[in-house]
Amino acid sequence: MITTSDLTKVYRSRGREVTALDGVDLHVRPGEVYGVIGRSGAGKSTLIRCLNLLERPTSGTVTVDGQDLTALAGRRAHRAGRPLREARTRIGMIFQHFNLLSSRTVRGNVELPLEILGLTRRERARKAMELLDLVGLADKARAYPAQLSGGQKQRVGIARALAGDPKVLLSDEATSALDPETTRSVLKLLRDLNQELGLTVLLITHEMDVVKAVCDSAALMESGRIVESGVVSELLATPGSRLAHELFPVGGAPASADRTVVDITFHGDTADRPVISQLSRGHGVDVSILGAAMDTVGGRQVGRMRIELPGPVEDNAAPLAFLREQGLTVELPEPTATTTPPAGLPAAAELTGEGA
Numbered sequence: 001m002i003t004t005s006d007l008t009k010v011y012r013s014r015g016r017e018v019t020a021l022d023g024v025d026l027h028v029r030p031g032e033v034y035g036v037i038g039r040s041g042a043g044k045s046t047l048i049r050c051l052n053l054l055e056r057p058t059s060g061t062v063t064v065d066g067q068d069l070t071a072l073a074g075r076r077a078h079r080a081g082r083p084l085r086e087a088r089t090r091i092g093m094i095f096q097h098f099n100l101l102s103s104r105t106v107r108g109n110v111e112l113p114l115e116i117l118g119l120t121r122r123e124r125a126r127k128a129m130e131l132l133d134l135v136g137l138a139d140k141a142r143a144y145p146a147q148l149s150g151g152q153k154q155r156v157g158i159a160r161a162l163a164g165d166p167k168v169l170l171s172d173e174a175t176s177a178l179d180p181e182t183t184r185s186v187l188k189l190l191r192d193l194n195q196e197l198g199l200t201v202l203l204i205t206h207e208m209d210v211v212k213a214v215c216d217s218a219a220l221m222e223s224g225r226i227v228e229s230g231v232v233s234e235l236l237a238t239p240g241s242r243l244a245h246e247l248f249p250v251g252g253a254p255a256s257a258d259r260t261v262v263d264i265t266f267h268g269d270t271a272d273r274p275v276i277s278q279l280s281r282g283h284g285v286d287v288s289i290l291g292a293a294m295d296t297v298g299g300r301q302v303g304r305m306r307i308e309l310p311g312p313v314e315d316n317a318a319p320l321a322f323l324r325e326q327g328l329t330v331e332l333p334e335p336t337a338t339t340t341p342p343a344g345l346p347a348a349a350e351l352t353g354e355g356a
C-alpha cells in the first residue's frame with residue numbers, strides 16, 4: 001500500500017547539509033498498522049512528511065496505493081499541482097498537536113476538507129456528522145476545540161483526516177501529547193477504524209508501548225535509515241532482534257559465573273503452557289527466574305523471560321534442546337547484556353525521550 005524506494009532527503013541551509021533520510025526502503029502492506037519507531041532526530045517526521053510529499057524528497061520514490069507520488073510532484077515545482085492535491089486527499093494525516101482551527105466548531109473543522117473537495121453545504125453537513133458519529137463525538141458537533149479534552153480533539157483530527165475516504169492514514173506522534181488512558185482509547189479507535197474500514201495506518205512514535213498496543217509490523221529508524229523491520233510477532237521470534245529486546249526488555253544478572261543465562265520468548269500457544277515447571281521436573285534442574293515481562297501483542301499473549309540454569313552452557317544442552325523443542329525462541333545473551341543494551345542500541349530511556 002505504501003512503498004518507498006531508496007528515499008533520501010538532504011536539508012541544505014546556510015552551507016550545511018543534513019541527511020535526514022538516507023536510502024529508506026519501506027513496505028507497508030494493505031490493511032496493516034505499521035509503526036516507525038526511533039529516537040529524536042532519527043528522521044521519523046521527515047519520513048512521514050515525505051510520504052504525502054509535504055516534504056519533497058531529494059531522491060527516491062514514494063508509491064501509495066499503486067500511484068507514484070514523486071512522479072506527480074515533479075522535481076522542481078514548488079506548489080503541488082492538481083494530480084498531487086487529489087492524491088493527497090486519499091491520504092489522511094493526524095498530528096501530535098491536533099492542528100484544529102480554534103475559530104471553527106468541531107463540525108466546521110471536519111467540514112473543512114469537504115469544502116476543498118467541493119461538496120455542497122448539505123453533503124458536507126451529512127458527511128461531517130457521519131464521521132463524528134464514527135469517532136464517537138456526534139454530541140460535540142457544535143462545540144469549539146477549546147471546550148474539548150486532548151483525546152476528544154484528536155478524535156476530531158481523526159474524523160477530519162477521514163473526510164476524503166482515504167485508504168491510508170498517517171499518524172505523526174498522534175498520542176504523544178495524551179495521558180496513558182486517553183492514548184489507549186485513541187489507539188483502540190485507530191485499530192477499530194483499521195479493521196472496520198480496512199484502513200492502512202502508518203504511525204510514527206517514540207513509544208514502544210504504542211507499537212506493542214496496535215502495530216502489526218514495525219521498523220526501527222536510526223540516523224535516517226531503517227535498521228530493522230518486520231512483522232512484530234515474527235520479530236519477537238527472531239533471536240537477536242533489537243525491536244524484540246526493546247518491546248520486552250528483561251534484565252537480571254546471574255548469581256555466579258558458572259551459570260547459564262537464557263532468554264526465552266513465549267508466543268502463540270507456548271504462552272499458555274507450563275514449560276518452566278516441565279523443564280524443572282523433566283530434567284531435574286533448579287530454574288531461577290531473573291526477569292520476566294508478559295504482555296498482549298496484536299491480541300495475543302507474548303512473554304519474555306530470563307532464566308538461569310545451574311552449570312555452564314556445555315552442561316545444559318538437554319534443557320536448552322527441550323526449550324527449543326517446545327517452540328520457544330531461545331537466546332543466550334552476552335554476559336554484558338545483563339547490564340547494558342547491545343552495542344549501538346539506544347537505552348530505553350533515550351528511546352522514550354525520558355530525561356531529555
Ligand SMILES: Nc1ncnc2c1ncn2[C@@H]1O[C@H](COP(=O)(O)OP(=O)(O)OP(=O)(O)O)[C@@H](O)[C@H]1O
Pocket residue numbers: 011012013018019020038039040041042043044045046047206
Ligand atoms: N527543515 C529542516 N532543515 C534542516 N534540518 C532539518 C529540518 N527538518 C529536520 N531536520 C534535521 O533532520 C534530522 C531528522 O529530523 P526529524 O524531525 O525527521 O527527526 P525525528 O525522528 O522526527 O525527531 P523528533 O522525534 O524529535 O521529531 C534531524 O537532524 C533534524 O535536525
